[in-house]
Amino acid sequence: MAISMGGGGETPMSDINTTPLVxxxxxxxxxxxxxVPVAIQTIEKLEIPVMESVxxxxxxxxxxxxxxxTDAAGRSAGEPGxxxxxxxxxxxxxxxxxxxxxxxxxxxxxxxxxxxxxxxAGGPEALMEDPDQIPQVHIRGDVNAPWRCVAGxxxxxxxxxxxxxxxxxxxxxxxx
Numbered sequence: 001m002a003i004s005m006g007g008g009g010e011t012p013m014s015d016i017n018t019t020p021l022v023x024x025x026x027x028x029x030x031x032x033x034x035x036v037p038v039a040i041q042t043i044e045k046l047e048i049p050v051m052e053s054v055x056x057x058x059x060x061x062x063x064x065x066x067x068x069x070t071d072a073a074g075r076s077a078g079e080p081g082x083x084x085x086x087x088x089x090x091x092x093x094x095x096x097x098x099x100x101x102x103x104x105x106x107x108x109x110x111x112x113x114x115x116x117x118x119x120x121a122g123g124p125e126a127l128m129e130d131p132d133q134i135p136q137v138h139i140r141g142d143v144n145a146p147w148r149c150v151a152g153x154x155x156x157x158x159x160x161x162x163x164x165x166x167x168x169x170x171x172x173x174x175x176x
Contacts, residue, residue: 061117061133061135062135062136062137062138063095063096063110063113063135063136063137063138063157063162064096064097064137064138064140065093065094065095065096065097065106065137065138065139065140065153065157066093066094066097066139066140066141066142067091067092067093067094067139067140067141067142067145067149067150067153068085068091068092068094068141068142068145068149069085069086069087069088069089069090069091069092069142069144069145069146069149070085070086070089070090070092071083071084071085071086071089072086072088072089074089074090076092076100077092077094077142084144085142085143085144085145086144087144087146091145091146091148091149091152092149093106093149093152093153095109095110097140103152103156106153106156106157106160107156107157107159107160110137110156110157110160110161110162111160111161113135114135114160114161114162115161117135121133134163134164135162136162136164136165136166137154137157137162137164137165137166138166138167138168139153139154139165139166139167139168140167140168141167
């Protein structure tokens with residue numbers, strides 16, 4: 001620290017100390033240098049394979065959904081002769097990645113499942129004390145599934161009370 005020494009005695013320095021300001025600005029610069037490349041990545045190259053759904057070994061409380069469509073001939077994933085999802089096909093949602101459900105069944109089953117989890121935890125207040133216990137919805141959407149199918153699944157699970165919805169995707173290989 002510096003004190004201005006004048007001929008008439010000691011007077012406090014009235015200039016602003018810029019050292020903390022520079023420190024904060026350097027930290028923000030580093031954060032933005034790290035965050036910007038992550039923020040500008042796109043998901044256009046997202047390719048999730050069409051496959052028969054199998055049960056995931058994820059956290060038990062999380063709800064896992066697979067969203068796909070029928071192929072051009074009207075066959076669903078897992079049926080013999082399935083040729084891959086079609087953009088013009090009918091929406092197919094698989095509850096816990098196995099059980100095919102309609103929109104109404106998705107809402108009902110998701111609501112009952114969340115209600116049982118809240119009751120087992122001791123009520124909403126108990127869950128709010130430990131937010132890590134609040135279950136999430138993980139959606140694995142086929143690359144050819146139209147957005148209307150994915151958005152319908154999101155709407156139904158959020159209407160049922162799930163606050164957090166995330167997407168499962170394949171990681172992009174570095175350098176591609």
